[in-house]
Amino acid sequence: MQFLIDNFAALTVTGLAIGAVYSLIALGYTFVYGVLRLINFAHSEVFMYGSFAAVWVVMVIGGHPGGSIGQVIFWVALMFVAAMAMSGLVAVLIERVAYRPLRKRNAPPLIALISAIGASFVLSETMGLREKIAGWFGLDDTLRPYVNNSRNNVPLPSIIKPQGVFSIQGYEVTNVDIFVIVGAIAMMIMLDQFVSRSRLGRGIRAVAMDPEAAALMGVNRDRVIRVTFLVGGVMAGAAAVFYLLKIGSTRYDVGFILGVKAFTAAVLGGIGNLRGALLGGIVLGLAENYGSALVGTEWKDVVAFVLLVVILLFRPTGLLGESLGKARA
């Protein structure tokens, strides 16, 4: 208990930063769930591919710790572009290959879960075996730094040295912390505006509310679904950059546990509800950190899941309730 009080500020800031990353990934789950009513199990791999794209782009352009402020901003911007493009692409690909054929055949919803699990295995193993796969094409020497040790952690070349900006209760809040928290929340607000104001956003809400009525009103369902996956993927790409800046490395199976956490966050806030994803992610991030301070780090994940079960017992549809259509968000 004393530890919690002493380190309250540090725990809060870390919890907020990790919670913001959970929220951004959770958006992908919530979006797809709202429109298709299914758990996109492969979404965790979308995140993972984005994180690799971000690391590689920094390696390609040769980011180094001593860059000037302008350079650092340029590198981070490139990371965002690469990660978002890659994640968006992978998400749309998953929809095309793993979901659309099933939708055309009116398959039962449970089988979509299996197809997604299959896609998830294929994607993460492809990344884990990239050294071998590059070897088939004789590229493993050219791509050595990118495919080496494909089963191990891949660190992000350090480009920003975290610097304390101000301190609360003796904890130095760094520029990276602030960037992650503020950036993630800004992305959320942008997305919220996109969904509630743009024409496509209206289409998404319409399909989420009633697919058949939306189709009768001239909404192209397939297009809306594609956009949904794309937007979820882009958000996961952004999450990947924030995650890398905060944690500093990635690996081929990083998506799995993060995906489970993010999905938990989505359910916690009310799946299908965008603001719910934000709230759920932050609550989960904070609870994990406070909880691990109280009962020990090794119980961190247990705290997260116990919290989920308890909340679902009292609010069976999550903190803010479900439905992308109804909540004007």
Place this chain on the structure above:
Amino acid sequence: MSTSTTPTRTSRPDFKGRVSGLPTSAKIVLWALFAVFLFALPLLNIPFITTADSDFGGVLFTVSTYVLVALGLNIVVGYAGLLDLGYVGFYAIGAYVVGVLSSQHASLPWLVAVPVAIGVAMISGVILGAPTLRVRGDYLAIVTLGFGEIVRLSLINSQWLNGAQGISNIPRPPGVTLFELPSLDWSSGAPVVDLDNTTTFIKFGIGDFIPYYWLALVVIGLVLLFDILVKNSRVGRAWEATREDEDAAELMGVPTFRFKLLAFSLGAAIGGLSGALFAGKAGFISPDNFILLLSILFLAAVVVGGAGNRWGVIVGAIVVGYFPERFREFAEFRVLVFGLALMLLAIFRPQGILPPRRARRVRRADEREEHIEEGLPDA
């Protein structure tokens, strides 16, 4: 447009039709032969089926564990329609109860520990189910997933259960040494009886896993019998009604919550039983044996085979349990190939390899309806 004639379905007697046309005595003989074949499978060492790189008896035992687990999960997912992503939790509880009672904190014989393991797993099913079965559908999936992780992480962190090191020296099932059974050797191209490579009937030793496979087969037989009896009873019908339309079932006087809880706890009991068997065979268990991925594989077995059809589920379990072992030469590419296979199966057999009879009937009715509607002018 002229009236189209409905295509007549040519009644081709399929395998099933031909078998069910046989007299009862012949059927019994066929079943007995099939059972004998299953028991003899690890001794026959049939080429191509036999796994070259890993001990075939051990592989068969793994496959039969998958079958057992899939039968249990089928009650929850297939019959009652509850999506359970944390089934490995019950499997772990079964194994750990045996571990605690027979090695870690007491030294009961394996045979005594197993019923306790089943009971504890069942009770934990009730404890998890009673509060959570009120949430529906996908929420249940995430709650059960959380449960599976809570169990595993608690095992890692609990000193009382020896943490990440796990529990070793779990006693084996009791056996009697009766006689030696030779196996076949195909290395020369034709089967030759290999008297050097024998299995003792029935001694549960360390190097030879074939007796464990036999034990698992017997247990599967018992569980199947139980499964058939329950499914054809009032309970089975109540599950079906609940799965199809919970509100309608409730209105018809089915206490849906109680039946869902029953399905959950029966599934948990079978999961615990499988875990107990696993502990008896492995002799050593650790939290690493009970990862979340296993839950997903179990669910894949049920859905790929055809949720709701016990034979389909068995086929699914064989696919999921056996193929990664058989194709060990793919080595690192096993998971990749397995993922591809899951996707292809999902796309080309969306109802599962062997869908339940009801699903097939529904599909035929749908097709017929579509066919009739085609001839009608637009409404």
